[in-house]
Every structure is written in structure tokens, then in C-alpha cells.
Amino acid sequence: MNSLITQIEDLQKISQELNPSVKEREHINIQIQEFVNNFLKNIENYPAYVEGNPNIEKLSIQKNKKDLKELLSNFNSEVVLKGIKPASGKHLGYIPGGGIYTAAIGDFLASVTNEYAGMYYASPGAVTIENELLNWMKSIFGFPKTAIGNLTSGGSIANLIALTAARDKHKIKNEKITKSVLYLSPQAHHCIRKALRIIGLEDIKISTLELDEFSKINTVKLEKKVQNDIQKGLNPFMVIATAGTTDTGAIDPLAVIGKIAKENNLWYHIDGAYGGFFILSENRKHLFKGIELADSLVIDPHKGLFLPYGIGAVLIKDKEAVFHSHHYTADYMQDAISADLQINPSDVSPELTKHFRGLRMWLPLQIHGLEPFKASFDEKILLTAYFRNKLTEIGFKLGPQPDLTVSYFWYPSKEIDENVFNEKLIEFIHKNGDVFLSTTKIKGKFVIRMAILSIRTKKVTIDTAIEMILKCLIQTKEVFSIS
Numbered sequence: 001m002n003s004l005i006t007q008i009e010d011l012q013k014i015s016q017e018l019n020p021s022v023k024e025r026e027h028i029n030i031q032i033q034e035f036v037n038n039f040l041k042n043i044e045n046y047p048a049y050v051e052g053n054p055n056i057e058k059l060s061i062q063k064n065k066k067d068l069k070e071l072l073s074n075f076n077s078e079v080v081l082k083g084i085k086p087a088s089g090k091h092l093g094y095i096p097g098g099g100i101y102t103a104a105i106g107d108f109l110a111s112v113t114n115e116y117a118g119m120y121y122a123s124p125g126a127v128t129i130e131n132e133l134l135n136w137m138k139s140i141f142g143f144p145k146t147a148i149g150n151l152t153s154g155g156s157i158a159n160l161i162a163l164t165a166a167r168d169k170h171k172i173k174n175e176k177i178t179k180s181v182l183y184l185s186p187q188a189h190h191c192i193r194k195a196l197r198i199i200g201l202e203d204i205k206i207s208t209l210e211l212d213e214f215s216k217i218n219t220v221k222l223e224k225k226v227q228n229d230i231q232k233g234l235n236p237f238m239v240i241a242t243a244g245t246t247d248t249g250a251i252d253p254l255a256v257i258g259k260i261a262k263e264n265n266l267w268y269h270i271d272g273a274y275g276g277f278f279i280l281s282e283n284r285k286h287l288f289k290g291i292e293l294a295d296s297l298v299i300d301p302h303k304g305l306f307l308p309y310g311i312g313a314v315l316i317k318d319k320e321a322v323f324h325s326h327h328y329t330a331d332y333m334q335d336a337i338s339a340d341l342q343i344n345p346s347d348v349s350p351e352l353t354k355h356f357r358g359l360r361m362w363l364p365l366q367i368h369g370l371e372p373f374k375a376s377f378d379e380k381i382l383l384t385a386y387f388r389n390k391l392t393e394i395g396f397k398l399g400p401q402p403d404l405t406v407s408y409f410w411y412p413s414k415e416i417d418e419n420v421f422n423e424k425l426i427e428f429i430h431k432n433g434d435v436f437l438s439t440t441k442i443k444g445k446f447v448i449r450m451a452i453l454s455i456r457t458k459k460v461t462i463d464t465a466i467e468m469i470l471k472c473l474i475q476t477k478e479v480f481s482i483s
């Protein structure tokens with residue numbers, strides 16, 4: 001017995017390290033605070049993109065303990081100073097966001113308290129916070145109170161949950177799979193096709209829709225396709241629209257598609273991962289008319305609400321359709337069964353135990369209120385216009401007037417094939433790295449993309465971008481010996 005107690009006491013001395021004292025915590029906090037302050041002070045001075053790979057040895061797990069100071073130094077040199085800088089306002093590629101500081105504090109609080117946000121029974125408060133956030137989103141997008149939803153890790157899983165509900169509502173299984181048709185824009189995000197494979201719908205028929213000159217779904221053609229497919233004896237069951245495509249920021253004609261969906265008993269899914277929250281801009285609200293007709297909707301707070309990566313959201317009107325796949329009760333969870341009025345997040349998602357990610361959204365919304373968010377949306381829209389004006393001034397061609405804040409441009413080289421020229425130009429832009437831009441192909445044409453969505457993107461950022469582009473333009477012309 002005595003030896004047992006001595007053993008426990010000996011082990012306690014060692015394991016205690018995992019539970020730092022006040023003094024030890026203060027020591028850690030001071031160093032982290034200093035790191036964070038330096039990072040945020042300098043973030044706009046770093047290039048937005050640095051090529052290069054990390055030194056793996058500095059990041060690998062080794063036997064010996066390391067000092068926090070050394071770790072922070074390695075983290076800075078090998079992680080922070082390499083690759084794309086998502087926190088930088090000069091990140092104008094893909095879909096940026098920036099990362100609101102108070103969201104990080106929400107994550108910190110969520111981790112320290114470690115509330116169990118998967119089930120109401122375990123943390124009524126945490127689940128209420130998440131459900132209130134979902135209720136708030138329902139009200140913004142005109143969804144009924146009876147709709148349910150989930151805060152996911154991001155847009156991909158949010159889309160997966162919606163597609164699963166559509167599958168289960170329309171009972172797409174067995175021999176029905178190969179006869180069922182899903183209507184999709186070629187501009188739909190690739191995570192949709194990934195999700196279809198994951199949920200066993202790899203073999204459905206995907207009908208790729210035609211687009212108009214603004215890269216939006218041509219609804220006349222959509223209607224014709226659905227009629228044709230019905231006549232052929234196929235089973236049209238779903239149409240997907242995008243509210244803010246990743247490539248060009250286009251919002252599909254949501255209301256018209258909603259009408260077609262209703263008339264033909266199609267599940268109507270809208271992917272608003274990037275663009276959805278622009279509905280809060282008084283200047284853009286009208287473009288979202290019809291979003292309330294969706295059976296399911298995805299929005300990404302880690303894009304449109306500028307939160308750090310790790311939070312998406314899905315809203316779905318048909319609760320039973322969602323519960324079919326996600327609601328499950330195991331024997332070891334019998335304590336949790338009660339007549340909860342609140343929805344358990346674990347009944348709406350593949351996740352059981354999960355990060356209490358609602359807090360990182362709740363805290364910024366509560367601390368800052370909505371006004372700064374709304375101002376940011378309008379600011380980003382105007383910055384997009386400003387960038388486009390400046391690009392025209394220095395001789396670039398622009399894609400069509402965007403609905404939101406993603407747009408594209410290219411240099412109309414007369415001497416060299418335009419695709420070849422612009423591919424070279426982006427090489428120089430990436431090598432320069434001061435401002436980060438990405439590229440895409442629009443109908444086979446290689447174009448440079450801008451996406452303005454970071455909280456830290458300001459007018460000065462756009463001026464810097466133009467300066468950089470001019471420099472790189474000269475370098476590109478030199479390569480091709482154009483004066």
C-alpha cells in the first residue's frame with residue numbers, strides 16, 4: 001500500500017508539469033503576448049508571400065524538452081515567415097479573411113474552459129451560444145425558426161452536411177443513384193464534388209450548367225435541361241447555386257433558380273461560403289433576393305466575417321433529413337437523453353466531441369457589434385472598385401464588374417500570347433511577394449485574380465499592390481524584350 005502511494009506521489013511530481021501554476025502561466029503569457037504584439041505590429045511590413053520550405057528539424061518532435069523562447073523563435077522563422085500570410089492585409093489571393101483578434105481570445109477561452117459543445121446536456125450554455133449564432137444567421141438569411149444548422153470546421157464540411165441531407169430527403173440510394181441528376185455550375189466550388197464522392201454519390205449524373213457573360217447560371221437553359229431529363233426518365237433531385245463564386249465572386253440568379261427548384265421538386269442548395277455575409281451590406285442586399293428559398297445554405301464565418309480559419313456554418317430547413325444521417329444515440333450516452341428543446345450540435349454533424357468554435361464568433365459579434373462588420377463590407381467593395389480603376393490606368397484589362405469583391409484582370413500583351421505573358425507576370429508577382437495574388441482560368445483564359453476580404457486590407461494596400469504590379473510588369477516585358 002505504502003509503495004503504491006509513493007509511486008503515485010512520484011508520478012504526480014512529474015505530471016504536474018502539464019498543469020502550470022499561476023506564476024508559470026504568467027511567464028508563458030508574457031512571452032506569448034510579446035510575440036503576438038510583435039507579430040501584429042509587423043504583419044503589414046512582411047511580404048504577403050515568401051517562397052521556401054521550413055527546416056523540418058526545427059519543427060519535428062524530439063525527445064528533449066524545449067524552451068518556449070526557442071520554440072517561438074522557430075515558429076516565427078519556419079512557420080510565420082514562410083508561405084502565404086493569411087493575417088496580412090496584403091493577402092489578396094484565394095479568399096482571405098485576416099483573423100479578428102477577439103476571435104482568438106474566444107478560442108483561448110474555449111480551450112481553457114474546455115466546454116463540451118457537442119451536447120446540450122453537457123454544456124447548456126455553450127450549446128445555447130452556438131444555437132443563438134445559428135438563430136441569428138437564420139434571421140439574416142430569411143430562414144424559418146424551425147430550420148436547424150451547425151457550426152462546422154469550414155465550408156467543405158458544411159456543404160457535405162447539406163448534400164447528405166438532400167441525399168437522404170430524396171432517398172438517393174441503390175439503383176436510384178445512377179438515374180439521379182444534380183444541376184451544377186462549372187463555377188461551383190470543388191468541395192461539392194469531393195463531398196459527393198464521400199457520401200456515396202460519385203455515380204449520380206452531374207449536369208453542368210451553362211453560364212452567361214457574368215459567369216452566372218443561365219436559368220433558361222437550366223429549366224430546359226430539367227424538363228429534358230424528366231422526359232428521359234431521369235430523376236432530377238438537386239440544384240446548387242453559388243452566392244459569390246470563388247473564381248469571380250458572381251452571385252447566381254437566386255430567386256429564379258429557387259422558383260425552378262420548387263416547380264420541379266428539386267432540393268435547392270446555395271453555397272454562400274465566400275459571399276453570404278455581404279447580405280449585411282445595404283448596397284448589396286438586393287443581390288441576395290431569393291436566398292431564403294434555399295433548402296440548405298452554407299456560409300463561412302472564417303471568410304465573410306473575417307474570423308480565423310476553422311469555422312463554417314450550414315443552415316437546413318428540413319430537420320428530419322439532417323437527423324436521418326447524424327442523429328444517433330449510443331448506450332453510453334443514455335444520460336444525455338432528455339426532452340431537450342435545444343438541438344444538440346452532434347445531431348447535425350458527423351462530429352461528436354468538437355471544438356467550442358461558437359465562442360470565437362460570439363465574442364467578436366458581442367464586443368464589436370455589427371456596425372464595423374457592415375462598414376468593412378462596404379469598404380472592401382469600394383476598395384475593389386479602386387483597385388480596378390488603378391489597373392485600368394496602368395493598361396490592364398478587367399473581367400466584368402463584380403457583384404462583390406473578387407475580380408480578375410490580365411495584361412493585353414500585343415507581342416506575346418496573352419496567356420504566356422500573364423503566366424510570366426504572376427511568376428514575378430509571386431517572387432516579389434509583397435502583395436499576394438492568385439490566378440484562375442476563365443473559359444481557358446489565364447487571368448490574375450484579386451480577392452479583397454481581409455480586415456487589414458486598406459487603400460494603402462492597393463497602392464502597394466499597384467506599385468508591385470508595375471514593377472513586375474516591367475520585369476516581364478524585359479524577359480520578352482518588349483519595350
Ligand SMILES: *Cc1c(COP(=O)(O)O)cnc(C)c1O
Binds near residue numbers: 157271272273
Ligand atoms: C471557400 C469555399 C468553400 C470551401 O470552404 P472551406 O471553408 O475552405 O472548406 C466552398 N464554397 C465556396 C464558394 C468557397 O468560397
